[in-house]
Amino acid sequence: EDKVVQSPLSLVVHEGDTVTLNCSYEVTNFRSLLWYKQEKKAPTFLFMLTSSGIEKKSGRLSSILDKKELFSILNITATQTGDSAIYLCAPSGYGGATNKLIFGTGTLLAVQP
Amino acid sequence: SQTIHQWPATLVQPVGSPLSLECTVEGTSNPNLYWYRQAAGRGLQLLFYSVGIGQISSEVPQNLSASRPQDRQFILSSKKLLLSDSGFYLCAWSFGGSGANVLTFGAGSRLTVL
Numbered sequence: 001e002d003k004v005v006q007s008p009l010s011l012v013v014h015e016g017d018t019v020t021l022n023c024s025y026e027v028t029n030f031r032s033l034l035w036y037k038q039e040k041k042a043p044t045f046l047f048m049l050t051s052s053g054i055e056k057k058s059g060r061l062s063s064i065l066d067k068k069e070l071f072s073i074l075n076i077t078a079t080q081t082g083d084s085a086i087y088l089c090a091p092s093g094y095g096g097a098t099n100k101l102i103f104g105t106g107t108l109l110a111v112q113p
Numbered sequence: 114s115q116t117i118h119q120w121p122a123t124l125v126q127p128v129g130s131p132l133s134l135e136c137t138v139e140g141t142s143n144p145n146l147y148w149y150r151q152a153a154g155r156g157l158q159l160l161f162y163s164v165g166i167g168q169i170s171s172e173v174p175q176n177l178s179a180s181r182p183q184d185r186q187f188i189l190s191s192k193k194l195l196l197s198d199s200g201f202y203l204c205a206w207s208f209g210g211s212g213a214n215v216l217t218f219g220a221g222s223r224l225t226v227l
Binding site for chain 2: 012034036041042043045048090092098099100101102103104105108
């Protein structure tokens, strides 16, 4: 059975701190791993990772994938209150007619001023 | 550019009543369409996906059904709602095909069954 485990479940930090969010997975016919940020409503796309060891970076956020050990991390440096959100990890596996994202339960990040 | 619309945004329904949530996508053809549910535990559970008109795949047995009457329209329905159907429902689309595709989500529909 496909499985995604994110840790920690929740995290409280102060502005300026650096955080690392973890995602381990077991997915049949793995294709890629996506990270999303969810504030109040719809998740918004952050990164898609398909290759091991290649860091993707966007501003203060970066992410990397290890396909051998089946995990990914999302780093946020110099956190701001606007980074407060649920961060969702979603590996994609091919099953049936298309790829399907399997979502973890997310990490709830709260950044205090 | 592509946009996704989902409605209604919020819905309060009594147990046993019917349900219809609608989702439409603009600016693309033959998208893959998905319905997810997010319960209080925050994880998103895939309910249905569709790769074409009339083609629906169900991921979990449940009290809900989905239909795709047009290329860019995806509907989530129930004949009789249960309390356990409460949750946040998200429609999403991706480009068609089996490549590694990014899902783009609608704004969601929050359903409360009383």
